[in-house]
Every structure is written in structure tokens, then in C-alpha cells.
Amino acid sequence: QVQLVESGGGVVRPGRSLRLSCAATGFTFSNSGMHWVRQAPGKGLEWVAIISHEGSNKFYADSVKGRFTISRDNSKTALYLQMSNLRAEDTAVYYCAKDQGYGYGSSLGMDVWGQGTTVTVSS
């Protein structure tokens, strides 16, 4: 079955970096755009970024642009989120999600989500 498993979360000090990973199984990873979405404690969902199926197109939320980088390795069926210059307001559960399309131009919507990994930014 389709499965997404995030890892790499933890506690990190403000200004430091962290890389999240998302391992994908059960579908043709190289045919799907992929997203990162986050949820701060007690808050709603916030979209973070999308990457197209072959990695050439990327879009980011303004809140993370210039600090976060989304990437993928189709040979490993893995999605990544490199987070740098972390701030307290980046504290959240981070989810990866599969797009129903290739991730070019516009999304076709998210159909499968991982269980999330928690990032805490605190001194």
C-alpha cells in the first residue's frame, strides 16, 4: 500500500539547521509531485513547499522561502526538506504528502500523508 514515513525531526536551537526525510513506498514515486505541510502546536495546517516529479519545479511558502530547500532522490524514493536558520515559529509537526499529479504548474491535490515528524526550535 502507499506509505510515506517521515524522519529527522528533533530539538534544535534557533539559527541552526535540520534535514527532514520522507521515505515513500507503494507507488511510482518518480511520477508524483510531493509536498511538505506543517502544523504548529494547537494550530491549523500550513503548506510549506512542493517539488515536481523530477525535481525541476519548486514552490515555497513565503514564510520559509530562502531558508528551506525541498529536494528529492527518485532513485531512493525519498523526499527531503533542508531547513536552515530555524526560528521558534518553525516549531511544528512536519508532514510529507503525495500530490495526485506531477507537480508541474499547479497541484492536483494531496491524496496520501505521512504520520509526521516533530521539529522543536528552542534555546
Add this chain to the structure above:
Amino acid sequence: DIQMTQSPSSLSASLGDRVTITCRASQGIRNSLAWFQQKPGKAPKSLIYAASSLQSGVPSRFSGSRSGTDFTLTISSLQPEDFATYYCQQYNSYPITFGQGTRLEIK
């Protein structure tokens, strides 16, 4: 950015009730609207995409509709497992944006 205004923010209902949650987009988004269900401590689950298409495996008591920039999620007969928080999401343009959520509670 497209703003998604979801209402109500919370709702109390009984088993078997029919409930409706509404989401209004600040500008046209065609049919690029999804609905998600989230239970405490769990990941969101996709229910509906393209405003009215049910995801595979989602019970038929869930339905979605569109009227212009107004979108509606309807649960025809509430079941115990339906008490959760529901989010709408527009994916017509970037940044993708979510409504603020509707918490559905047992009356």
C-alpha cells in the same frame, strides 16, 4: 494569496445528524478544492478533491459541492468516527492555502 474562510469554527452535533461545513475562497479557484479530516495526534486524511470527488475508500456519507467560490462539505448521517477537525484547502495556485478548520464535536 488566496484566503480560505471556513465556517463554522466549531460545531456540536449528534449521531445521525446531517452536518454542513462551508469554505469560501477570496477569489476564483475553479474546482481546485479539497477537504481533509484530522483526528487528535494523527495525520490529516484526504476525503474529497476537485470539490466533489470522493477519495478511494471514503464513505459515501461524505459529499462535497461548489457554488461559485463557495464550497460545502456535507456529512449525511454522523457516525462516531466522524468527530474530528475538518479543513478545506485550495490548490488552484501557489501558495496552497487552508481554511482555519472546523472542530466537530459530539453534542
